[in-house]
């Protein structure tokens with residue numbers, strides 16, 4: 082008689098979508114900042130959101146990060162609905178965010194800044210008993226090793242002892258990225274990752290993001306005004322205009338889309 086063999090532990094299936102927005106609407110005093118926005122991003126994809134000023138990009142990011150409540154529709158991260166969750170519980174779901182203007186502590190050292198992020202995630206980490214572990218019990222040597230690892234991964238190992246306010250603009254953005262990586266994200270939101278950077282800093286940031294994406298198989302949602310960065314990084318590009326997605330496709334499809342060219346660039350194509 083054939084015996085059916087079954088594993089005793091359930092298989093942990095990866096959800097089909099790392100990020101799913103379904104009919105998301107957000108109004109400010111009756112003005113539609115987002116209008117019935119639906120978007121899906123598969124695990125490991127880099128999805129860009131582009132669009133002219135005021136299109137709704139920041140509102141979309143804030144909706145995904147649960148920093149604002151949406152008026153209609155739903156957002157799910159790795160299969161979990163985010164409604165009624167606060168931003169810190171989204172960290173536990175696997176979401177981290179880096180901002181256009183790096184949110185760091187300028188009077189503290191680079192090491193101390195990263196340590197704050199490491200301690201933050203330690204506090205959120207559940208123990209095998211289902212409790213949240215206190216930071217007091219984690220050996221300092223181990224925590225320090227994680228700080229150094231994040232700094233090395235982002236190219237900050239030589240400036241660990243510097244005051245964060247005194248490092249270059251590019252390094253400040255790397256520092257925020259290092260802090261976001263300490264949260265061990267599966268989905269990373271990147272708001273203008275190369276804003277204000279020199280061409281050299283932009284080039285090395287694009288290379289760093291590609292490397293992090295490959296090494297960690299991160300899903301990334303990115304908004305960026307520099308289209309050469311968008312084309313260099315993205316698997317798919319969605320175009321927002323007046324709160325609605327007017328196109329979403331492969332970089333080449335977006336480059337050739339005449340409606341995108343009309344609303345985004347006033348005609349003439351979407352150039353990198």
Ligand SMILES: Nc1ncnc2c1ncn2[C@@H]1O[C@H](COP(=O)(O)OP(=O)(O)OP(=O)(O)O)[C@@H](O)[C@H]1O
Pocket residue numbers: 109113114132133134135136137138139140141
């Ligand atoms: N808190 C708010 N109160 C009122 N209106 C808002 C608020 N936040 C955004 N808006 C409006 O919603 C629309 C979308 O704004 P949003 O900042 O999301 O656009 P954006 O695409 O990020 O623009 P930019 O590229 O200039 O940063 C704009 O018309 C903006 O004025």
